[in-house]
Amino acid sequence: MEFSEIVIHVIFLSQTVVGTLSNSFLVYHYVMLYFMECKLKFTDWILQHLLVANFLTLLCKGVPHTLSAFGLKDFLNDIGCKLIFYLHRIGRGVSISSTCFLSVFQAITISPKASKWTQLKVKSPRHIASCVYMSWILSFIVNIGFPMEITARQNIRNITYLMVLEYCSAPHKDKVIYILHAIFLSIPDVFFMLLMIWSSSYMVFILYKHKQRMKHIHKSNFSFRSSPEFRATKTILLLVSTFVFFYTVSCVFQVNMSLVKNPTSLRVNMASVVSAGFPTVGPILMIHCYSVNLHSVSFVRKQNIITISYQ
Structure with missing residues (x-):
């Protein structure tokens, strides 16, 4: 086994373990708040x-790849291959849409009271909630073609098949059909990415204007920099930037792989x-x-309002 393969195996295992534990911790956190009758x-x-989208992506990518990296090649049948690819695509689609809606909602929340977004602040939770549910439905529909194409590796009968993973395969398409299919799948992603970049840019502009105003105020009893809205905005901007980075690099790899008839195992990994x-x-x-824990979260009880500051 080459050194590069060993490194990839360790990365797969680390991603799966760390990602599952961190997502599980947040799920546990929200479950505890639910049982404490907190309104988030x-x-x-x-x-x-x-x-939820993160779990779908990790379980449908990390676990099979980890098993494959450590020697189990033909452990999935046709149904298993179709299911994990379909669920992974759904998780990927909901991940980009949820990150986008998170950015849009925060941009509306921190917009000045005198701006044109004032009325939208009240209506935005209802509209964005509907959009989140619609994004799930859209992701189910847009990716419905994947289960029809993916087959188990052991079912390959001719060399016209393109190996997309070490444990599953898909038929090799004509370049024109592949380009049209890629464009169709990219339309929702491009829309959400543009909306995400726009809302993030708007938040940066709002924070910049506030910083400029604060330069002329020598003494103030309230600092927006120390407010929960400011910290939440910084966190969301950091999440959006991280998502854009990984998504862009992933797209580069996918385009590179599509131009190669038989991509190497290292490139796929x-x-x-x-x-x-x-x-x-x-x-x-x-x-x-x-700083998520049960003693450092701002929340509202159904009966009494309880505010606990962030650490």
């Missing part, structure tokens, strides 16, 4: 959908490592930035 902020509700990057790193950033 709307951003937490969106983050819960993001956690690197693409998988990058695609699982955000579901692994994202929850760690959330835990670090929010």
Whole structure:
């Protein structure tokens, strides 16, 4: 076994373990708040959908790749291959849409009271909630073609098949058909990415304007920099930047692989490592930035309002 393969195996295992533990910790955190009868902020509700998408991505990418990396090659049948690819694509689609809605909602929340977004602040939770549910449905529909194409590796009967993973395969397509199919699948992603970049840029602009105003104020009893909105905005901007980075690198790998008829195992593995990057790193950033624990969360009880400051 080559050194590069050993490194990839260790990375697969580390991603799967760390990503599963960090996402599980956040799930446990929200479950405990639910049993404590706490009413969470709307951003937490969106983050819960993001956690579900992270689990789908990790379980459908990390676990099979880890098993494959350690020698199990033909452990999936046709149904298993179709299912993990379909669920992975759904998780990937919901991940980008949830991150986008998180950014949009926070941009609306911190917008000035005198801006045109004032009325939208009240209506945004209802509209974005509908959009989140619609993104699940859209992801189910857009990716419905994947289960029809993916087959188990042991069912390959001719060399026209393109090996997409070490444990599954897909038929080799004509370049024109492949390009059209890629464009069709990329339309929702491009839309969400542009919306995400726009809302993030707007938040940076709002924070910059506030910083400029604060330069002329020598003494103030309230600092926006120390407010929960400011910290939440910084965290969301960090999550969005991390997502854009991993998504861009993943797209580069996917385009590179599509131009090669038979991609090497190392290239396929690197693409998988990058695609699982955000579901692994994202929850760690959330835990670090929010200092999430049962004694450091701002929440509202159903009967009494209880505010506990962030550490």
